[in-house]
Amino acid sequence: MQKYNLDPAFHIERMTLDEFKAVIKWTRTEGWNPGINDAEVLYGVDPEGFLIGKIGDELVCSVTAVIYQKMYAFMGMYIVHPKYRGQGYGIAMWQEAMRRLEELNVEMIAMEATMEQIDHFKKSGFEVGYFHDRFVYHVTGGERETAKVWDVTEESKTDVCEYDAGFHPEVREGFAEKWLQIPGVYAVYWSDRIHGKIMGYGVIREAAEGYRVGPLYAHDVTVASEIFEALCSKAQIGARLCVDIPETNDKGIMLMKNRCGEPCGRLARMYKGKALQPRLNEMFGLYSVKVG
Known part of the structure; x- marks a missing residue:
């Protein structure tokens, strides 16, 4: 050496x-x-x-x-x-x-x-x-919110954070709640309000260049698509959005490709020690590649 x-x-x-x-x-x-x-x-x-x-x-x-x-x-x-x-x-x-x-x-x-x-x-x-792939998407102005996508409020924050906890190997005490309080952040969740069950949520925040989407967790690609639309609707036309998606989430990758998202890089998630089996097919956008 x-x-x-x-x-x-x-x-x-x-x-x-x-x-x-x-x-x-x-x-x-x-x-x-x-x-x-x-x-x-x-x-x-x-x-x-x-x-x-x-x-x-x-x-x-x-x-x-x-x-x-x-x-x-x-x-x-x-x-x-x-x-x-x-x-x-x-x-x-x-x-x-x-x-x-x-x-x-x-x-x-x-x-x-x-x-x-x-x-x-x-x-x-x-x-x-x-591996996970990074995509850049440019807001078209045609994105819209749907009836089952709701703003995260003080009343719904606890349920959203409980949903988030299911995607991580250990609880990060208070982390999701603080993430939702980042200045300028916009967060939504998907629920039919009939059964009261949260089926996905997403966050968009301002970045050094454009915006970053993450996390974006969802039960399926339909829910993910509606959440993504709602997040895009809050950004100005032409805004640059970055999102990191596990490559094994085929539907997530296709969601971005079908929207003309541009691939702009790939990173490897590496582990040492006990193996982890995350819910990759429900991850349509990571928090941050520097915090997991």
């Missing part, structure tokens, strides 16, 4: 919220297109898992190793400032994050990887679980 001579002043510590916001700005130049108001919510999941590498006071690299509750963790925001790439700082950061999770006896770790990174992360014991 190649050895690196790191600057003696390099150190790793817990990231502050302001530092996290600075790192998010880095990701915009890499084409990650995060939501413009995501920082506070993401940081609140597990602040102890946000790590920053510095030389003195200068930010060098970052990684998040966020624990949902106890047994499941998600790694993301693994990025090195261009000035310091190829010098071993990212590796040191990665090793520190993995050490933390091992000490806490986490049973399963998930992460996203570009196609070029897959072999690299396999060396750390990760295996590909599935």
